[in-house]
Amino acid sequence: MKLSEIIEKCKLQKVVYPADCEIKAGYCGDLMSDVMAHAEPESIWITIQAHKNSIAVALIKDIKAIVFTNSVPIEQEVIKKAEEENINLLHTPKNSFTICGEIYSMMEEKTDTD
Amino acid sequence: MKPHYSRERLTLVNELIYEIKVKDAMSREVIFFDEKATFREIQLKLKEKRMSGVPILDEHKNIVGIVSIDDIITAFDKNYIDDKITNYMTREVITVPQNFSVVYAIRKLEQSGVGRLPVTESANSKKVVGVITMSDILNKLLVEVQSVAEKVKEEEAKNGEISDKIIQKVTKKPLRFEVKGDDFDSAGRVASITKKYFQNLKVPTEIVRRIAIVCYEAEMNICLHSFGGYIVVEVNEHNEVVISAYDRGPGIPDLELALTPGFTTASEKIRALGFGAGMGLPNIKHCADKFEIKSSLKTGTFLKAIISLGEENETK
Numbered sequence: 001m002k003l004s005e006i007i008e009k010c011k012l013q014k015v016v017y018p019a020d021c022e023i024k025a026g027y028c029g030d031l032m033s034d035v036m037a038h039a040e041p042e043s044i045w046i047t048i049q050a051h052k053n054s055i056a057v058a059l060i061k062d063i064k065a066i067v068f069t070n071s072v073p074i075e076q077e078v079i080k081k082a083e084e085e086n087i088n089l090l091h092t093p094k095n096s097f098t099i100c101g102e103i104y105s106m107m108e109e110k111t112d113t114d
Numbered sequence: 115m116k117p118h119y120s121r122e123r124l125t126l127v128n129e130l131i132y133e134i135k136v137k138d139a140m141s142r143e144v145i146f147f148d149e150k151a152t153f154r155e156i157q158l159k160l161k162e163k164r165m166s167g168v169p170i171l172d173e174h175k176n177i178v179g180i181v182s183i184d185d186i187i188t189a190f191d192k193n194y195i196d197d198k199i200t201n202y203m204t205r206e207v208i209t210v211p212q213n214f215s216v217v218y219a220i221r222k223l224e225q226s227g228v229g230r231l232p233v234t235e236s237a238n239s240k241k242v243v244g245v246i247t248m249s250d251i252l253n254k255l256l257v258e259v260q261s262v263a264e265k266v267k268e269e270e271a272k273n274g275e276i277s278d279k280i281i282q283k284v285t286k287k288p289l290r291f292e293v294k295g296d297d298f299d300s301a302g303r304v305a306s307i308t309k310k311y312f313q314n315l316k317v318p319t320e321i322v323r324r325i326a327i328v329c330y331e332a333e334m335n336i337c338l339h340s341f342g343g344y345i346v347v348e349v350n351e352h353n354e355v356v357i358s359a360y361d362r363g364p365g366i367p368d369l370e371l372a373l374t375p376g377f378t379t380a381s382e383k384i385r386a387l388g389f390g391a392g393m394g395l396p397n398i399k400h401c402a403d404k405f406e407i408k409s410s411l412k413t414g415t416f417l418k419a420i421i422s423l424g425e426e427n428e429t430k
Contacts, residue, residue, distance in 0.1 A: 032334070033393035036327050037400070041319075049388040056302020060309055060326045 001110045003065055003088060006044065010102050012067060015074060016082040016089040021064050026107065028100045032057055039063055044103065046096050050074045055081045064088060069096045130258050131251075136219050137212035139254035140233045140244035146171045149178060149200045153189040156181050156199065166229040169242055170203055176240040177232055179203040211237040212244065216251045223248055288348030293333055295342040295361075298387070304345050305330035311347075312355070317423060324401040325355055328419045331394040332359040338380060338389055340364070340414065354403070355421045365411040373399065373407075 004020045006012070025043040029035045032053060039045060041062035047054060050068045055078060058066055065088035068074055074091065082089045092099060146169045147156055156168055160183060167182035181203050189195045189202065209232045210219045222231055233244040289311065291304045309326040317325075329345065336343045336359060343361030350356050366372045373395050380390020399405045402419035409415040 030388045031391040032388045033391045037397050060305045
């Protein structure tokens with residue numbers, strides 16, 4: 001489904017948003033090695049790890065968008081790196097569980113109607 | 115060279131019959147009659163065009179019936195060949211909507227035993243926009259298979275070049291990266307560069323993904339747990355990517371324990387950043403075709419992971 005649709009329905013704040021794109025899967029995790037091992041390409045990643053290494057992981061795994069939950073502070077450096085690498089960064093006060101639930105049901109609904 | 119497309123080839127026709135829509139294969143020139151026609155008129159037309167049946171349409175091109183060769187033979191037999199068809203034609207007509215895939219049309223053709231099916235504008239419309247026969251579908255399939263085959267041929271030629279190019283370039287000049295200890299900021303750099311490098315060489319995505327994971331974990335290990343070291347990425351004469359990571363210590367006291375998923379010596383600070391989950395070495399082992407690790411408390415740790423680029427590119 002479209003990233004713009006997820007942003008709108010989950011009321012996510014756009015921190016870095018180079019372009020809309022197609023999101024094919026999702027993953028939630030705060031352990032880098034776990035995300036490295038299991039996230040799928042062209043996915044959205046829900047995490048509280050708002051540091052520069054998250055951008056590196058996203059880049060290596062072809063993750064298109066990262067949602068930082070629980071209003072975790074995002075450093076200027078992280079934003080700069082995401083801008084350079086064209087990774088979408090989104091921010092929300094909601095917790096990871098809630099955001100995962102919202103995105104998951106949206107995607108399920110999408111595959112049902114397709 | 116053994117192409118890795120064989121599985122795709124086997125399923126190609128299978129996929130195509132689901133992909134190709136009825137409207138892509140049907141013929142749009144529809145020969146039809148209205149209800150006022152006689153069996154004789156239709157019989158002459160069928161003979162001229164060598165067809166086995168013809169749809170009967172009203173003034174809006176909506177289908178109201180069908181007359182087949184069988185109906186005509188019966189008309190001869192029962193002696194009403196010069197009558198109008200209205201009272202005799204088959205009114206229950208099997209049609210296919212133009213947006214359905216041809217696999218639906220094939221099924222309908224098989225089930226009904228008729229040679230041609232009228233195609234309607236949509237599932238709930240009776241308006242006829244074309245006619246489809248088994249030979250229309252076969253023709254379309256042949257055209258598609260041909261074009262896919264040409265593409266495959268081009269890619270095969272390209273793949274040959276690529277594998278030679280990798281061997282020439284990388285065997286001569288391995289990629290070498292210095293990795294500092296405790297340098298979180300540039301972590302991920304080795305994996306990013308290596309990934310782009312192999313992507314540019316058109317190595318299959320799945321293999322690039324594994325190479326990137328191994329590089330990332332090896333880089334993080336040096337960065338998190340050692341005094342610093344370096345990583346070398348090269349392609350050997352067996353067309354395998356060899357990732358070697360060296361560090362200057364302090365060494366791993368118990369390798370078996372270090373390879374146990376979940377075991378970690380990482381500090382609380384590192385773990386809070388999402389590292390040190392005890393998954394690094396198991397991840398590398400999982401992604402590599404061959405894996406080797408040696409560690410000494412005097413000289414440090416050496417790790418080698420080998421990932422095959424595919425047997426089909428094996429060098430002579």
